Structures are given as structure tokens and as C-alpha cells.
Amino acid sequence: MDSVSLSEVTVIKGTTHLGFMHSFRQPFCGVKISPKFYLSKVDGPKAISSSSNTKSQFVYGGGSIAATSDSGYKMNGVNLKSRTLMSSAVKERSLLDAYDDEYGGVIVDHGKLPSNPYAFASMLRASLSDWRRKGKKGVWLKLPVEQSELVPIAIKEGFEYHHAEKGYVMLTYWIPEEEPSMLPANASHQVGVGGFVLNQHKEVLVVQEKYCAPSITGLWKLPTGFINESEEIFSGAVREVKEETGVDTEFSEVIAFRHAHNVAFEKSDLFFICMLRPLSDKIIIDALEIKAAKVNVTRVFIRMLQLYMLQDGPDYNDCCVFQWMPLAEFVEQPMIRGDKMFKRVIEICEARLSHRYCGLSPHRLVSTFDGKPSSLYYNVVDDDHDPSHSNCSTEFYR
Numbered sequence: 001m002d003s004v005s006l007s008e009v010t011v012i013k014g015t016t017h018l019g020f021m022h023s024f025r026q027p028f029c030g031v032k033i034s035p036k037f038y039l040s041k042v043d044g045p046k047a048i049s050s051s052s053n054t055k056s057q058f059v060y061g062g063g064s065i066a067a068t069s070d071s072g073y074k075m076n077g078v079n080l081k082s083r084t085l086m087s088s089a090v091k092e093r094s095l096l097d098a099y100d101d102e103y104g105g106v107i108v109d110h111g112k113l114p115s116n117p118y119a120f121a122s123m124l125r126a127s128l129s130d131w132r133r134k135g136k137k138g139v140w141l142k143l144p145v146e147q148s149e150l151v152p153i154a155i156k157e158g159f160e161y162h163h164a165e166k167g168y169v170m171l172t173y174w175i176p177e178e179e180p181s182m183l184p185a186n187a188s189h190q191v192g193v194g195g196f197v198l199n200q201h202k203e204v205l206v207v208q209e210k211y212c213a214p215s216i217t218g219l220w221k222l223p224t225g226f227i228n229e230s231e232e233i234f235s236g237a238v239r240e241v242k243e244e245t246g247v248d249t250e251f252s253e254v255i256a257f258r259h260a261h262n263v264a265f266e267k268s269d270l271f272f273i274c275m276l277r278p279l280s281d282k283i284i285i286d287a288l289e290i291k292a293a294k295v296n297v298t299r300v301f302i303r304m305l306q307l308y309m310l311q312d313g314p315d316y317n318d319c320c321v322f323q324w325m326p327l328a329e330f331v332e333q334p335m336i337r338g339d340k341m342f343k344r345v346i347e348i349c350e351a352r353l354s355h356r357y358c359g360l361s362p363h364r365l366v367s368t369f370d371g372k373p374s375s376l377y378y379n380v381v382d383d384d385h386d387p388s389h390s391n392c393s394t395e396f397y398r
């Protein structure tokens with residue numbers, strides 16, 4: 001027998017739909033299945049329905065399943081929609097594993113998803129009915145990349161994309177029809193840091209990026225970058241500066257932050273400008289990211305020598321002039337002079353150096369709200385009414 005319809009399965013097996021649902025828990029083709037079900041196996045690749053209402057199709061083993069626009073699924077051409085897959089016996093045994101969340105919703109256990117798309121399709125539908133009956137609200141369905149064939153099935157059931165990471169896509173479904181969805185949206189911001197590193201000679205650490213927008217080509221700018229997941233602003237700033245220039249620094253304060261919108265992938269951008277104390281004036285340029293950093297001639301020679309020894313041949317364009325730029329020279333660059341943000345940032349940094357301004361320092365604490373260790377950024381201006389305790393009255397350079 002080349003293929004078999006659902007009704008044939010039922011007739012041949014002489015069993016109820018329960019038997020059929022059991023089969024969903026097994027890989028469909030060319031694999032171990034129960035002896036009973038073996039009679040009704042589908043053992044060859046089947047033509048997928050080419051009817052115009054077919055939206056998506058999946059090939060599973062030698063069989064195939066297609067989501068159709070009339071909210072049904074076709075398995076080797078068999079429409080599964082109208083079948084009474086939801087008999088109470090089936091319902092009992094065909095729900096997805098899920099647990100309640102604290103907002104009246106459910107989170108599907110992605111570690112226990114059926115491997116068979118047929119099974120998933122019917123279990124998802126049965127589960128949605130069950131959750132609706134129980135008055136559940138939001139449904140979170142995480143589908144690992146290894147089971148990406150389940151995504152169109154869930155979408156067909158009305159799930160929406162929430163967010164995706166390398167290893168999975170998160171889908172959501174809001175059940176109450178009478179209420180607007182209360183599910184929180186995906187993360188709305190990216191978080192960047194910029195390091196303002198000033199040495200005791202009033203020179204600022206500047207870089208030229210190898211890859212940048214034409215509008216800022218040739219600009220000597222502060223090292224900037226993005227915070228990694230679970231990374232602190234203070235350590236991210238130190239890391240970025242180190243990665244881009246090789247200079248070790250110590251975090252001092254967040255002196256300002258900028259909030260901008262529609263920056264990347266329509267996300268907003270929080271840019272924290274951090275003052276950092278240099279711990280060394282050595283420069284080891286990340287040839288991939290930085291085109292140049294100002295160094296003197298001896299350093300250029302040493303750097304070229306390093307590149308020559310470490311690589312097949314040095315890329316002289318990636319070599320550099322001057323590591324530190326006098327602050328006055330940095331400010332004089334037309335792009336900086338004409339930029340309200342950087343002009344103001346420099347004024348603030350200068351105010352901080354002369355104790356006329358106070359930035360925010362991180363203080364580690366655990367909030368009882370979520371029990372998570374976190375950093376609260378604030379300045380200590382008047383601790384115990386002793387001005388010497390203020391983080392801003394201390395000298396920037398130790």
C-alpha cells in the first residue's frame with residue numbers, strides 16, 4: 001500500500017482515533033512503529049497536495065504534511081481538519097506539556113515537544129482548546145531550531161513571532177478574544193557604551209574605525225560598542241576600550257547617556273558615555289576593528305614589527321599613527337565641533353575633572369523585587385554630610 005488515509009488507518013486497525021493519535025508520537029516513516037500501526041504505515045514519499053489553498057508543506061520521513069488555508073492539515077493529501085481528533089479520549093492524551101505562568105498564561109515545555117509534525121499539529125490544536133476552556137491567557141511556545149518544521153504549523157494556528165535567537169524562535173498566542181493582548185513585546189532597545197579615556201596629559205584615547213559610515217570616515221572618535229548579554233555597563237565599557245585599543249582602563253562613572261530611536265532594526269538605542277581612567281598607555285590595535293590609533297613613530301615601528309611577526313604579511317593600512325590625541329585637537333575636529341552631543345559630553349567631562357559635575361557610579365545590590373544581583377548607578381553627593389565621601393569630590397586621577 002503506497003499511502004493511506006486517516007479513515008483507512010481507522011478501518012484497517014479497527015481502532016479508535018486514540019490509536020491514530022498514538023501513532024503521532026512515533027516518527028512517521030521508515031522507523032519503528034507499533035505492530036498494529038505498522039499495517040497502516042505510509043512508507044513512501046508522497047506527492048504533496050498542490051491545491052491552491054496549500055500554504056506550507058513539510059516533508060517528514062517519506063510522508064508529507066501541508067498546512068492549508070482552511071485551518072486544516074493535509075497529510076499525504078488527506079485533510080486532517082474535519083476528523084474528530086478531539087475526542088475526549090484523544091484530548092486527554094494529546095495535550096502539549098505546559099506549565100502555568102504567573103500571569104494566567106501557559107509556557108509550553110519545549111523539551112517535550114513531539115518530534116512528529118502531525119502529532120504537534122493536533123496536540124497544539126487540542127491544547128489551545130483546553131487552555132481556552134480553562135480561561136488561560138497568553139501562550140508562550142519556544143520552538144528550537146532543530147524543530148523549525150513546527151513553526152508554520154503554529155503560525156497557521158494563529159501564533160505570532162515574538163523574538164528569535166540563534167537556537168530558537170519564540171511564538172506567542174493571546175487567547176482571550178475580548179481583551180487586548182497584555183503580552184510584553186520583544187526587547188525594544190540596544191545598549192551601547194562609549195569610553196571617554198583621558199590621561200593626565202589631557203589627551204583623549206581616540207580611534208578611527210576601519211568600517212564606518214562614509215559620513216564619519218577619517219573622524220577620530222571615542223571607542224564605542226555594544227554591551228553583551230548579561231554584561232555590566234561598567235565592564236562592557238572597559239572591555240570595548242581594551243578590544244579596540246589594547247589600553248587597560250578602570251571604570252569611573254557614567255557621565256551621560258543618550259536615548260535615540262529607530263537606530264537599528266527599528267530598535268531604540270541607549271548609549272552610555274563612560275569616563276574611564278587609563279591604567280596603561282600601551283596600545284595593541286585590533287586590526288579587524290580599528291583602522292588606526294594615534295601613536296608615535298616608534299610605536300608604529302613596533303606595531304609593524306608585531307604584525308610582521310604574527311601574520312604572513314602586515315597590512316600597513318591597519319597600522320596607525322598616534323594613540324592619544326590632545327583633547328583640544330579632538331574637540332577641534334569639524335565633526336565633533338559641529339556635534340551637539342559630543343560637544344556637550346566634552347564639556348561635562350571637563351566639568352567632572354574640575355569637580356563641577358558628578359557622574360553616576362555603580363553600586364552592587366540585590367533587590368527583593370526580583371532577588372537578582374544588579375547595579376544601581378547613582379552618585380554619592382552627601383553621604384553622612386561629609387563632602388569627602390562624594391564620589392565626585394575625589395580626584396579623577398588617583
Ligand SMILES: NC(=O)C1=CN([C@@H]2O[C@H](COP(=O)(O)OP(=O)(O)OC[C@H]3O[C@@H](n4cnc5c(N)ncnc54)[C@H](O)[C@@H]3O)[C@@H](O)[C@H]2O)C=CC1
Binds near residue numbers: 190192209216270272
Ligand atoms: N560610532 C560612533 O561614532 C557613535 C556611536 N554611538 C553609539 O555607540 C554604540 C555602538 O555603536 P557603534 O560603535 O557605532 O556600533 P557599530 O555599528 O560600529 O557596530 C559595532 C561593531 O559591530 C560590528 N558590526 C555591526 N554591524 C555589522 C554588520 N552589519 N556586519 C558586520 N559587522 C557589523 C562591527 O565590528 C562594528 O565595529 C551605540 O549605542 C551608538 O548609538 C553614538 C554616537 C556615535
